Amino acid sequence: MKRAAIAVVAAVGGFAGVLGFNLGGSRAPLLHTSAPASNPPSGPPATPPPTSPGGSTTPTTTAGSSPPPTGVRSAVGTTYQYGYGQLAVRVTLDGTSITRVDTVGLQTADPYSQQLAQQVIPLLRHEVLAAQSAKVNGFSGATYTSEAYIYSLQSALDKLHKK
Secondary structure (H helix, E strand, C coil), rough: CCCHHHHHHHHHHHHHHHHHHHHHHCCCCCCCCCCCCCCCCCCCCCCCCCCCCCCECCCCCCCCCCCCCCCEEEECCCCCCCCCCCCCEEEEEEEEEEEEEEEECECCCCCHHHHHHHHHHHHHHHHHHHHCCCCCCCCCCCHHHHHHHHHHHHHHHCCCCCC
């Protein structure tokens, strides 16, 4: 009877140890978190701007709104710590279009993490430029790097007031 009790306690302890390692061991979750970007409100489509008698459009704004930003501008997102290092992203916009995304603060814990980041960051950059937002999927095998990249990107977009 004593052996059975010891075996059960050892099994439960081993299971708890493995579960603890997988949930928070060497792969620490992001230290910084932000709420995911909200979906745009659904409703009737926007009406086109009024036209002048000559047929050209005249820009109008409603009370409390501002015209879309113009010109080239950029911002650096928050540096995010993740399980294998830290990174920050710089976003460049031309008007409301994302034209460039650069990693400006990448530090990794080991050579494997560096190699993984060098492989996945160009893929993430391509996805962001295609989607024109931070609403992209991460990559399996590089989950923490993907999350840190997307969070920093969203932080930079927030600074630029891009939805």
